[in-house]
Amino acid sequence: MQLLSLGLNHKTAPVDVRERFAISKQAVRDGLENLNEYEGISEAVILSTCNRSEMYAVVDDAQEDLATLKQFLFDLTGNEEDIDAYLYSFVDEECIRHLFRVASSLDSLVLGEGQILSQVKDAYAIAREAGTTSTVLNTLFHRAIATGKRVRTETRIAYNSVSVSYAAVELAREKLGPLEQSSALIFGAGKMAELTAEHLVSHGIKKIYVANRHFEKAQDLAARFHGEAVPFEGALKHAADIDVIVTSTGAPHYVVKPWETRQLMTKRKGRPIFFIDIAVPRDVDPEVSNIKGVILYNIDALEAVVDEHVQERQAEARGAERIIEEEVQSIEDKFQYLSFRPLMALLSERCERIRLREIHRASSKLPDLTKSERRQIEHMTRMIVRKILRMPMMKLNASAGTPNEQFYIDAMRALFKLDTIGETGTSEKRHNHYRYAEQ
Known part of the structure; x- marks a missing residue:
């Protein structure tokens, strides 16, 4: 899976275009509630302000799903005009960097203005409420908000800033x-x-x-x-x-x-x-x-409008860019450790299905079990599965980011036949496919 963002803003589109693609809060909520209709998009956050309309998504394949994300924008706004000349898109690291710059007000009409950070928070809150964020976008937006705060704390970009x-x-x-x-x-x-x-x-x-x-x-x-x-x-x-x-x-x-x-x-x-x-x-x-x-x-x-303090804030913006690069690298490292999450989820799901199947078989032969006894069996079998999986999971986590990482990915898939659940291609391709993946 990959991170993908698509949008337009005051730099790429005049106000008469932006207003046709502005997205009301109700439209955002309605669109997110129907996200499952868009194949290939597993997580999404929509950010719409007076100066931008942007979507951040976790997709199966950025190149293939860009058209789907664009259709999502059209459906949100009720427009299908040709706006390719005004749109921009970013994938993976560039998507992360763009969001961090937005949250830090480096991409704003007025450099250093503070309202955008609140708008990013609101957009994320709406998406969380709609249930369209999981491990990847939760991690990404928490870090974006923290980066915006850090920039405002460690630089003077907001000093004498205007709205x-x-x-x-x-x-x-x-x-x-x-x-x-x-x-x-x-x-x-x-x-x-x-x-x-x-x-x-x-x-x-x-x-x-x-x-x-x-x-x-x-x-x-x-x-x-x-x-x-x-x-x-x-x-x-x-x-x-x-x-x-x-x-x-x-x-x-x-x-x-x-x-x-x-x-x-x-x-x-x-x-x-x-x-x-x-x-x-x-x-x-x-x-x-x-x-x-x-x-x-x-x-x-x-x-x-002439801003007498803009040169001072532009100088502070250079310091802000350095902070953003540090944060981009840091979250890249964190996402590297998330690469095992889908594999762990597949393994856990397989073990859970086995557990439930065996409980069902046993229950049919033990019809006189009380509710208390059934709860005890449920608890006991869960603990057995958890303890059996504990060491493999720890080994996987310990190998993340090491030369042995790929070896353990391939070994776990082969030992537990995890490739039978829809995954094809080489192990390297599968690993890259899951680099940005939901839990």
Whole structure:
């Protein structure tokens, strides 16, 4: 088996492509629940943020199963357009390295931002809840999260780092000048909206309005910043005197449309208004930018925002890369020891089948056994199997990574006829096939 990742991000695809392949949390859960329909994929984690849609999987054969993983992406998003030009894929070590760089924010739109590590944790938690992770991805994601934390602890890459929300506010300040006499309307009440409100207040914004589909959440967020909640439907009716609108909802469709924006601009009598759309999928219909007086920026525009600390963080990134290489090598060594797990599982399963078969035969000849006696027999036979297997298992583990490793793999397969369970090819090929394998 092999590790395989497939995805697209802000470096390879513009926002109009990313939004078509954004994956909602519900779609992630639904897709993972039906993972068994995709032959060749045994484990999977799906990471979808405003800047990336990625899948990490344990597959039988990376070359053969890449098409299956791509179909999984299409099914998750409901799209089947030709996007090969935007996709990237990584196998085995490169897959590990890519995930570690993502978790360490080296692959982020804003270098050093901290939100991505939480998003990696959330993606892994959803997959674990769905039961689509086992030995390999559990090991991989635990180490990726630990690597992200280590990078943030041992380097200053997060020092004076900015978030997408901060960059949005910086863009507003760059275009409007000082914000002390300005007001803002925020669509959304999630973490991104909360961070946006914090940054606006820290820059002295005069008044904040919050619109959210759940009005109570809008009220809670607005109250924290002495702002005002407005109804989500018809929110632009309250924007006649607002200078900047930041949108950050999780809606799968546009929440700001041309017609209501034209009505707003009529009321404003030509006074310009700034829209900063940091949502993916986008919240603001791109046609809004064609309306006179409207200046619209989407998330891709934030990359051009000047960051005075970026050079310092780029220097720290070099130290982070060294940490990542150490962690990649370390987990490679760990996966080497996992190479015996499938062999051990096959041996354990074979012994367990023999045990259960013999108990069944004995039970038919001993119909008067009590429940207590049956439990005693179950326990006794389990202990016999465990003790018989203990020394072979210890010998296998001790030989991992040594010149004798292949000898013991071949010997165990031959002695217990484990090759009869679907494995073909040379012993070397079989060993490589199982290098990244689930327990």
